Amino acid sequence: MRLVTYRASIEASARLGVLEGDSVVDVQALGAAFGEDFPASMLDLIDLGPDGLAALKRLLDKTRGAWPVRTTVPFVNVRLLAPIPRPRKNIFGIGLNYVEHVAESSRSLDTSSDLPTQPVIFSKPPTTVVGPGDPIEHNAAITRNLDWEVELAVIMGRTACKVSEDAAMSHIFGYSILIDVSARDNRRAGQWIYSKGQDSYAPFGPCIVTADEVENVHDLDLWLTVNGARKQGSNTKHMLFKIPTLIADISAAITLEPGDIIATGTPEGVGAGRTPQEWLWPGDVIEACVEGVGLIRNPVVAIGNDFSHARKFD
Numbered sequence: 001m002r003l004v005t006y007r008a009s010i011e012a013s014a015r016l017g018v019l020e021g022d023s024v025v026d027v028q029a030l031g032a033a034f035g036e037d038f039p040a041s042m043l044d045l046i047d048l049g050p051d052g053l054a055a056l057k058r059l060l061d062k063t064r065g066a067w068p069v070r071t072t073v074p075f076v077n078v079r080l081l082a083p084i085p086r087p088r089k090n091i092f093g094i095g096l097n098y099v100e101h102v103a104e105s106s107r108s109l110d111t112s113s114d115l116p117t118q119p120v121i122f123s124k125p126p127t128t129v130v131g132p133g134d135p136i137e138h139n140a141a142i143t144r145n146l147d148w149e150v151e152l153a154v155i156m157g158r159t160a161c162k163v164s165e166d167a168a169m170s171h172i173f174g175y176s177i178l179i180d181v182s183a184r185d186n187r188r189a190g191q192w193i194y195s196k197g198q199d200s201y202a203p204f205g206p207c208i209v210t211a212d213e214v215e216n217v218h219d220l221d222l223w224l225t226v227n228g229a230r231k232q233g234s235n236t237k238h239m240l241f242k243i244p245t246l247i248a249d250i251s252a253a254i255t256l257e258p259g260d261i262i263a264t265g266t267p268e269g270v271g272a273g274r275t276p277q278e279w280l281w282p283g284d285v286i287e288a289c290v291e292g293v294g295l296i297r298n299p300v301v302a303i304g305n306d307f308s309h310a311r312k313f314d
Helices: 027-033 042-047 049-063 099-108 165-171 243-251
Strands: 002-007 015-020 023-026 072-074 091-095 120-124 136-139 150-156 172-179 202-210 221-226 229-235 261-263 285-290 294-303
Touching (some): 015 027, 015 042, 015 049, 023 027, 150 243, 165 172, 165 243, 202 294
Parallel strands (some): 136 294
Antiparallel strands (some): 002 015, 172 202, 221 229, 285 294
């Protein structure tokens, strides 16, 4: 399933839907049409666990092609939000998780050139999350080094506390895309949260693809463009620490709960690692894609009073 959070109009509340062809099937409305109680939000669906997801799948399979009246909306008429518009907890970010990115970071960001021996973990607050099409805020009074990072996002479906690598994958609900926006000139004494945790610094979406739909999560192409020019391009097989290792490592000390998000790291090609260095400015547009998951597009928009670097938005 490809699950989305959407609005059918500007005034409408956020709803849980399933992408089916050129339509969005409203989960709660579909359930009500058959006398079944399904939630209206992504987190509530995740909280139902595997049984809830299986029940929804059975209903979709039973109904596909003959949707009851008022249970679908044309995709062109909806606005997609972040799949989880407001995570319950900070996003778990993984730094330096692609070998080539370790090398480029050591040249430009004063990090070690040695490969990490353990996952490098940081966090991004829930207030960083924005959805497809939402603006990434550029405040020139705070940063002149705004950078991009495309990442595969893992969404947890079951509580994971001290789980083994062998058991880790069974705890995953699904996958999405996250752009880890970073103000490189805002790192403080080696700490990253102010650099990576500012409002709008986690574009997230466009959907969550349930784990059963992804045959091999460690063989997915991912890429990112700025104004149509490709900046990053790699494959998840190049992760230094694979997803089971990340889940086992985090859950060894921090309980992962349903709905928690892990951003699994970015490949080479970030702005800080380029020669000369490149940064995001108002008017720029980022597109990020993960094979089998989708594409998310976000503009960079100025806030504050400094528009000296603004570019015309097409």
